[in-house]
Amino acid sequence: MKVLIIEDEPLAAEKLAAYLLRHQPDVHIIAQLSSVAQVVDFFSNNTQAASLELIFSDVELTDGQVFTALEQLDLPCPVLFTTAYDQYWMQVFQYQAVDYLLKPFSYPRFAEAMLNFAQLKHKLQQASPVAETSYKKRFLLRKGQSLSLLPVADIGLIRAANGVLLATDKHNTVHILTESHLGEIEGQLDPSEFFRLNRSDIVHISTILQVEPYNKESVAVILSGEKAPIITSKTRTAAFRKWLNQ
Known part of the structure; x- marks a missing residue:
């Protein structure tokens, strides 16, 4: 699975990467970004952006809120938000949010969020093609x-x-x-x-x-x-x- 981590705290990014590898050892972390500017540049210039399957994103970054970048983008996949602030939980669902993890979160809570993502992915993959008459x-x-x-x-x-x-x-x-x-x-x-x-x-x-x-x-x-x-x-x-x- 190809994922992107958007996180401006090095320790938080390291912890998240460890959780990811523990949950799915073959995960491929395409990049770790820490600012709005980096997010915009990544989706504008990196050819791997279109192949992403999941994005992990903090809200408050070094140069502002990640929403400033996301509202400019046509996101290729769901986003799992990780933040220390609870006031954004309604706003994030405008950006294909699959879950909202409040820091500090435990591995069991992380695994629960990944299960939610897996169930969503399975449902989309198993959905039968819609017939023309339907x-x-x-x-x-x-x-x-x-x-x-x-x-x-x-x-x-x-x-x-x-x-x-x-x-x-x-x-x-x-x-x-x-x-x-x-x-x-x-x-x-x-x-x-x-x-x-x-x-x-x-x-x-x-x-x-x-x-x-x-x-x-x-x-x-x-x-x-x-x-x-x-x-x-x-x-x-x-x-x-x-x-x-x-």
Whole structure:
């Protein structure tokens, strides 16, 4: 298993590495980073970033909170947070958190967190492919005390913003979805119709007006009804080009 450790305390990083090797002797620690700047640089320039299976991350680093880096990234895998502060436990789940370990934590608590990760990984691996007829057809919306339905066929864009999911329909009306994570619904949508461009945006093929070069590794996607183009994450650009041409 390939992992990344983000930790600015050398003793804490050493203890975590020891726990990892005790739990899984063949683990491969790709890197140990101690600052926000190092995290951004690693995911921008290290080709091994895309192959990571788990990230261990402290919150408070030498140059600020790790969230400053994570909010810029399209994370390739879950994150197991390790911190001495308990006030971040709700915030971390915006960043694919699989568990939240409060320092100092024991090996049994560490092993419990790794079991949670293993169960999540097994569930994803064993999930059978979704049949074409079983893709999600509608979303249930809550408006005050009443309920309404939003057909998936009417959705042009789904965006994660400020901890909520927003769906824009073909009339440019924005609806708040009851689901809380983009990953929760990504697999329920027909992949021939919808594509996740980055960590925040899923688009429907019918809303794409134009695709333009943005930089060496990303493109700008211009959508009908949206003033600003959406930029693909560098880890998804190649797959997006292939998806457009299928």
